[in-house]
Amino acid sequence: MEEAIMDYNQKQLQILDTAERLFAMHGFHGASVRDIAQEADVNIAMISYYFGSKERLIEAIFLKRVMDVKNGLDELVKNKDLAPLEKINKLIELFVAKISDRPYFCRIMVRAQATQEGVPTELIHEVKKQMYDLVKKLITEGQKKGAFLGDIDTMMMVNTLVGTSNHVIISQNFLKKVWNQEAISEDKFRQQLKERVSNHLKKLFKVVLTDER
Amino acid sequence: MEEAIMDYNQKQLQILDTAERLFAMHGFHGASVRDIAQEADVNIAMISYYFGSKERLIEAIFLKRVMDVKNGLDELVKNKDLAPLEKINKLIELFVAKISDRPYFCRIMVRAQATQEGVPTELIHEVKKQMYDLVKKLITEGQKKGAFLGDIDTMMMVNTLVGTSNHVIISQNFLKKVWNQEAISEDKFRQQLKERVSNHLKKLFKVVLTDER
DNA sequence: AATTCAATTAAACATTTGTTTAACTTAAAC
DNA sequence: GTTTAAGTTAAACAAATGTTTAATTGAATT
Numbered sequence: 001m002e003e004a005i006m007d008y009n010q011k012q013l014q015i016l017d018t019a020e021r022l023f024a025m026h027g028f029h030g031a032s033v034r035d036i037a038q039e040a041d042v043n044i045a046m047i048s049y050y051f052g053s054k055e056r057l058i059e060a061i062f063l064k065r066v067m068d069v070k071n072g073l074d075e076l077v078k079n080k081d082l083a084p085l086e087k088i089n090k091l092i093e094l095f096v097a098k099i100s101d102r103p104y105f106c107r108i109m110v111r112a113q114a115t116q117e118g119v120p121t122e123l124i125h126e127v128k129k130q131m132y133d134l135v136k137k138l139i140t141e142g143q144k145k146g147a148f149l150g151d152i153d154t155m156m157m158v159n160t161l162v163g164t165s166n167h168v169i170i171s172q173n174f175l176k177k178v179w180n181q182e183a184i185s186e187d188k189f190r191q192q193l194k195e196r197v198s199n200h201l202k203k204l205f206k207v208v209l210t211d212e213r
Numbered sequence: 214m215e216e217a218i219m220d221y222n223q224k225q226l227q228i229l230d231t232a233e234r235l236f237a238m239h240g241f242h243g244a245s246v247r248d249i250a251q252e253a254d255v256n257i258a259m260i261s262y263y264f265g266s267k268e269r270l271i272e273a274i275f276l277k278r279v280m281d282v283k284n285g286l287d288e289l290v291k292n293k294d295l296a297p298l299e300k301i302n303k304l305i306e307l308f309v310a311k312i313s314d315r316p317y318f319c320r321i322m323v324r325a326q327a328t329q330e331g332v333p334t335e336l337i338h339e340v341k342k343q344m345y346d347l348v349k350k351l352i353t354e355g356q357k358k359g360a361f362l363g364d365i366d367t368m369m370m371v372n373t374l375v376g377t378s379n380h381v382i383i384s385q386n387f388l389k390k391v392w393n394q395e396a397i398s399e400d401k402f403r404q405q406l407k408e409r410v411s412n413h414l415k416k417l418f419k420v421v422l423t424d425e426r
Numbered sequence: 427a428a429t430t431c432a433a434t435t436a437a438a439c440a441t442t443t444g445t446t447t448a449a450c451t452t453a454a455a456c
Numbered sequence: 457g458t459t460t461a462a463g464t465t466a467a468a469c470a471a472a473t474g475t476t477t478a479a480t481t482g483a484a485t486t
Contacts, residue, residue, distance in 0.1 A: 011433090024327075024328065025328050026242075026328060027240045027241065027324070027328065028240065028243065029239070029240055029242035029243040029473095030240065030241065030242040030328075032472075032473065032474085033473080033475085034473080042434090043433095043434060043436085044435095044436095044474095045434075045435070045436090045475085045476080045477090046434070047474095047475095048474080048475060048476075049432095049433080049434085053474075053475075054474065054475090107327040107328060110323060110327050110383075111240070111324060111328075113380075113383050113384055113387070114237075114320040114323050114324060114383040115237065115238050115239060115240065115243075115320060115324075124387075125387055125390070128384075128387060128391075129391060132391060153409070153412075153413050153416075155388075155391075155392070156377075156381075156409065156410060156413035159380050159381050159384070159410070159413075160373060160376075160377045160413070160417065162380055163373075163376035163377040163378070163379060163380025163381065164369075164372050164373045164376040164377060165376070166376060166380060167326075167372050167375055167376025167379060167380070168369075168372050170323075170326050170327040171326055171341075171372070174326070174337075174338055174341060175368075177338070178341075178342060178345060178368075179368070196366070196369065197369060197372070199366075200366050200369035200372075200373070203366075203421075204373065204417065204421060207420050207421055208416075208417060208420055224463090242443095245442075245443065245444085246443080246445085247442085247444090255464090256464060256465055256466085257445090257465095257466095258445085258446080258447090258464075258465070258466090259463085259464075259465095260444095260445095261444080261445060262462095262464085266444075266445075267444065267445090
């Protein structure tokens, strides 16, 4: 991968950030290059100049963000001295924090999984596979140590972790309305939500994986 | 709602079905009216003739499908004589079956929740609210009868139900690859998946809501 | 001071977009 | 058989799309 070490200049970062937001809110085809250029306050030709094309632009966004997630997962594996359930809890915290802090990219990811609209499918599958394998490993380890129960649908647990987290993030606006929390600030609400979904998932995994409550 | 009772003719149904599939796979802006017309084997002008515009076309799709879900939920409420956990199980079965049998619409729904790309937001919020209220009611009832535990984050349980189901459906292709099930047919696999996610969620709810395993 | 090359721009490019038009066909109603 | 209205069509429409061009600026290098 040629662009593994990419240091973008200020203007390139403006473009990337704006594009991420607009792709998330209107979809790949719904966000025009002109809109992106205007909101990023750059000339429209600069996008082709720096990134080559619209497709390559969203690819750059993916490369930038997916690497983050991968590195985060790797970091977790190194923690050898944690108890099985503590490792699971760490993973939940880390994953929820990651997508909660990048709600725009989370939306793009969800879209990309639902379809294949000009998005690097292999990259997504790769990072998803990594996630599946990690959870599988953590649960199997816990079972071998006798800390976790035997009959667990590991794969479905991953789907619950990822699916619940994603759903909460993308439904943020709806939840804010339903819970009558429209007064408090965006950031504050996101922080609360992060906490709540994190605790919810931890409890869920604990009660499913172990005998304790 | 003027179009509550809409009986579409053959050609209109062709358009609706094709549009549902293409909107799901390429997004609202990614699927052109020309593509839809061509794949549905109708003249392009027929879409404006029957539905007025592209926006009104996707609205028609939503009206057609969302009503299905609403009616399904209403039907469930009538079952008075079921035990609390059996009601929950029934709800899970019904919900999973509904979105599993309509994977294209499921994808459109997920997209629509992630953003607001020319889609009737109120309609979605309405049916989501209904879902939330129903689960809340079922759990509260179970708690009053002493069948369910006390400290339950009801809202997050809904997010787990909806989020997990949606995620499994939209990740279908990925799961098929990861599990090396690429040999079996599309329908067969979807059936297996439906069964599996349904059982998973039932077990999840049981172990969280009650003391039994 | 002259040269070099990346950065920046407005304008133009060819396609594709959603929608409408106006002519034509079909088939039922009178 | 004529009239009426819905169904159907190819063509045309203006607007928007992603991308490229060719000219110009800027600043560093020679």
